[in-house]
Amino acid sequence: xxxxxxxxxxxxxxxxxxxxxxxxxxxxxxxxxxxxxxxxxxxxxxxxxxxxxxxxxxxxxxxxxxxxxxxxxxxxxxxxxxxxxxxxxxxxxxxxxxxxxxxxxxxxxxxxxxxxxxxxxxxxxxxxxxxxxxxxxxxxxxxxxxxxxxxxxx
Numbered sequence: 586x587x588x589x590x591x592x593x594x595x596x597x598x599x600x601x602x603x604x605x606x607x608x609x610x611x612x613x614x615x616x617x618x619x620x621x622x623x624x625x626x627x628x629x630x631x632x633x634x635x636x637x638x639x640x641x642x643x644x645x646x647x648x649x650x651x652x653x654x655x656x657x658x659x660x661x662x663x664x665x666x667x668x669x670x671x672x673x674x675x676x677x678x679x680x681x682x683x684x685x686x687x688x689x690x691x692x693x694x695x696x697x698x699x700x701x702x703x704x705x706x707x708x709x710x711x712x713x714x715x716x717x718x719x720x721x722x723x724x725x726x727x728x729x730x731x732x733x734x735x736x737x738x739x
Contacts, residue, residue, distance in 0.1 A: 596717055597706040600724045606735040608663040608692040608699050614735045615666055615690055624730040626653075633660050639668075646681030649674040658687065666690045670705070679715040684708075703728060 604611060614620050616633040631639040637657040645651035652672060659667035667689040675683045686707035693700045703724055708717040 594710045595706065596708045596710060596713075597704055598708070598717065598721050598724055600703045600728055601700065602725075602728050602732075603695060603698050603700050604732050604735065605698050606732070608694060610735050610738055611692055611699055611701060611731065612663045612666075614731050614738055620734055620738070623734055624727055628655075631655075633657065633662070633666060635660055643672075647674060647677040649677055649681035655688075659689075664692050673716075680719075682712050682715065684713055684716055686713075701728065701731070 614624070616631075618628050618631050621628055621631065626641040626643060628639045628641055631637065635657055639655050639657075641653040641655065643651050643653065649672065654671045655668045657666075657668045659665055667687060670686045670688050671684060673681050673683040677683070686705060689702075689704045689706070691702040691704075693702075705720060705724060708714075708720075
């Protein structure tokens with residue numbers, strides 16, 4: 586985990602849902618680049634391997650080029666995917682401010698279903714308020730899309 590995620594001045598987004606899919610189906614949805622492009626953004630260079638560097642591309646702002654630079658931190662197939670999520674620029678305020686966070690998906694079997702916990706951690710209390718608010722609204726929608734894609738993949 587990065588230093589920012591450990592500071593006491595940070596906030597975390599936590600979304601915990603139960604899905605009627607197996608961990609294997611959800612894992613495929615979470616780790617296949619083409620499917621990732623449907624529920625979030627298409628990654629460039631993603632592989633579910635520890636140490637793998639990849640990027641997402643979104644709307645640039647100010648001095649930020651719109652690239653989210655990520656590194657896979659933990660992979661336990663069908664159970665855990667964790668990666669860093671870094672973007673923004675130190676000169677930006679609001680959208681596009683410097684962001685150094687961690688995204689973690691945890692899958693666990695529960696009575697014929699799967700519990701998916703998403704934790705996006707390390708939002709600086711002041712600097713990342715805009716990102717925290719937008720992503721707090723966005724991540725539940727993302728998980729709903731993951732579920733719909735898993736329905737199709739099943």
